Structure formats: C-alpha cells, structure tokens
Amino acid sequence: MVGMRAGASLATLACLLTALTGGAGCRAVHTQDQLAHTSLLDGLSDNAPRELDKAILPTYRIEPPDILTIDAIHIVPKSPYRVRTLDLLAIQVRGTLPDAPIDGVYQVQAGGLVELGFSYGTAKVAGKTVEEVEDALDRHLSQHLAQPEVTVSLAETAARQQIAGEHLVGPDGTVTLGSYGSVLVVGKTIAEARQAVEEHLSQSLDDPEVSVDVFAYNSKVYYVVTQGAGLGDGVYRFPVTGNETVLDAISQINGLDQVSSKRIWIARAGPGRSCQRLLPVDWTAITQCGEADTNYQILPSDRVYIAEDKLIAFDSNLGKLIAPIERVMGFTLLGTGTATRLSGPVLRGGGNPGSNF
Numbered sequence: 001m002v003g004m005r006a007g008a009s010l011a012t013l014a015c016l017l018t019a020l021t022g023g024a025g026c027r028a029v030h031t032q033d034q035l036a037h038t039s040l041l042d043g044l045s046d047n048a049p050r051e052l053d054k055a056i057l058p059t060y061r062i063e064p065p066d067i068l069t070i071d072a073i074h075i076v077p078k079s080p081y082r083v084r085t086l087d088l089l090a091i092q093v094r095g096t097l098p099d100a101p102i103d104g105v106y107q108v109q110a111g112g113l114v115e116l117g118f119s120y121g122t123a124k125v126a127g128k129t130v131e132e133v134e135d136a137l138d139r140h141l142s143q144h145l146a147q148p149e150v151t152v153s154l155a156e157t158a159a160r161q162q163i164a165g166e167h168l169v170g171p172d173g174t175v176t177l178g179s180y181g182s183v184l185v186v187g188k189t190i191a192e193a194r195q196a197v198e199e200h201l202s203q204s205l206d207d208p209e210v211s212v213d214v215f216a217y218n219s220k221v222y223y224v225v226t227q228g229a230g231l232g233d234g235v236y237r238f239p240v241t242g243n244e245t246v247l248d249a250i251s252q253i254n255g256l257d258q259v260s261s262k263r264i265w266i267a268r269a270g271p272g273r274s275c276q277r278l279l280p281v282d283w284t285a286i287t288q289c290g291e292a293d294t295n296y297q298i299l300p301s302d303r304v305y306i307a308e309d310k311l312i313a314f315d316s317n318l319g320k321l322i323a324p325i326e327r328v329m330g331f332t333l334l335g336t337g338t339a340t341r342l343s344g345p346v347l348r349g350g351g352n353p354g355s356n357f
Helices: 002-020 032-041 130-141 158-163 190-201 246-251 283-288 310-342
Strands: 067-074 088-094 102-109 113-115 122-124 149-156 165-168 174-176 182-184 209-216 221-226 234-239 260-267 278-282 303-308
Touching (some): 130 149, 158 165, 165 174, 182 190, 221 246, 246 303, 260 283, 303 310
Parallel strands (some): 221 303
Antiparallel strands (some): 067 209, 088 149, 102 113, 174 182, 221 234, 260 278, 260 303
C-alpha cells in the first residue's frame, strides 16, 4: 500500500513538473533537433537567404500605412484658369516710380487681394484669368502712375502645394491630393502609382508630370517575439528595409534579456501550417564564431522567436503555484495568532496571565 501511494505521489509530482515547465496544453516547445528536422523537410534552411548570400526582395507594392513623397514636376492648369487665393503671380510693371518698383512674385492673399507694396495699395484678382488680372492691375495702377505697362504670369498655383509633399496612404488605399481629390494606389508599384496620379490629375491639368517615391516603408514589417518565462511574452514590430538579418533583428531589442535562452528560430509566414516553415538559428555560432550559415535574411512578416530559459520559467511558474498557498497559510497563521492572543484571561476580562489583578 505504501509503495502504491509513493508511486502515485511520484506520478503526481511528475505531472506537476511537466505542467510547470510548459509541457502541458497546446503550447509547442521545439528543441534544436526538432527545429532542424522540421525546416529541412521543406528545404528552407538550404535555400533561405542569409548574411553572405542575400536575396533581392520583390518589387515593392504600396499598402497602408505607407507614406509617399510626391513631387510636382510639371503642373499647368487647363485654360482658362482663374486665379485663386494663395496662388503665386509673377508681376512686372514698367513705368513705376524709381524707388518703388513692382517686379517679383506676389501671393494672392485672403479675400483674393494682391498687395503691390509701397503706396500702390491692393487689387482684387481672385476669380479672374491672367489676362483679366493684367487689365485689373492696369486700371488700378493708372490711379498712381502715368502709363503703367503690366505683365502678369502664373508662377505657381496653390493646388501645386497640395500635390507636392508627403502623403499617407489611407486605410482605403488612397492618397489625398487636396482639391484634386483622391487616387487609389494600394497594390501598385511606384511606377504604377505615378501613372495613376498623373492620369487622375490630367482631368484638371494640362499634361501633368509628377514623381513618386516611398518616404516611409510602413506596411512591410517583421516581428521579434520574446517568450517571457511565465511573465508575459514581448512582441516588437520593425519595418523591413531589405537588408536585415537575425543579428540585426535582435540588436533592435538590445540583445537577449535574462529570461531568454539561446534557442532562437524564424517562423516564416505563408499559407498552410507555419510550423512547417521554421528556420533554426545557432546563436552561439553567429555571435562567437562569426558564422553566417544561420544568420538568415529577414523577410516581410517573419517572426524571430526567442524561447525562454526553462529554469527561469520553472522558477516563475513554481512561484505562481506556491504564492497562493503561502498567502492562505499566512492568513491562517495570522488568524491563529490573533485568536490565541484573545483567548484565556483576555476573553474572561482578566489582565495578563502573570498579574494578580
């Protein structure tokens, strides 16, 4: 009977230790041999790009929330164009006073007015064509000058300022071009996005020409996941620039912390079961020996997984198990001590046990 009880106790203890070390449940724990065997089934470790044999990533396709830089190279409104507030007009006037010339670029201010400076005052130009602006300025300056000769040209439209600059790709896959509306760019290459923007602007502009580039590659990322040894896992998100390796990825989180082990692998995203696409990493070989065989190149959506130290995980889980018991026992001891102090002479209204009073 004693032997049966001892065997049952040992079995219970074994189950407890298995649960504490993470062997129970659906959490998968992979050893280096298992990882190597799993990855070699698909030949990924042999063909995967690495530090000294990197691959060129496919042509980049735009997705939210990328940020695009659009530069307006040739932006000419279709005729007839009517001047708007914040447009820039190149105005040159002959016959002005010697110390008060009018020759330069003037911005159309709020209210559609252009300030000519000196004692010439302001003239309303908004809503007029360039030819009509010349006539309006000629009439206005005739009040101050004998025979003014006015030449006006459109230096820059306010809409050009809305086109040029940095544009965030919205959740709907479009970029906003101010008063010219929005253009769908999601899933397009840079060249295709430039063509789409030019075709959209051609509805309002005469043969528009723009340049498009990616200012911030926000949509293509990889993750570094650190197993927390029972204290919660950490997940870090970084953009892919096309040149990162495992060593670069771990340097982004300032190396391995005290709860991490040297068991590291890459889980490569893809259709089907991702656990069939694991690339084991030999951390010691990469860092101490300078080997590049397992210093794999990071691809978009990769997960660099850093496993926990099992001893620290065991200690953390054991602490979680013992803590409630210690708390209950503490309350029990506190209650027992309190009851003992209140028992005997104290409850009968007497004084201290050693007192005669």
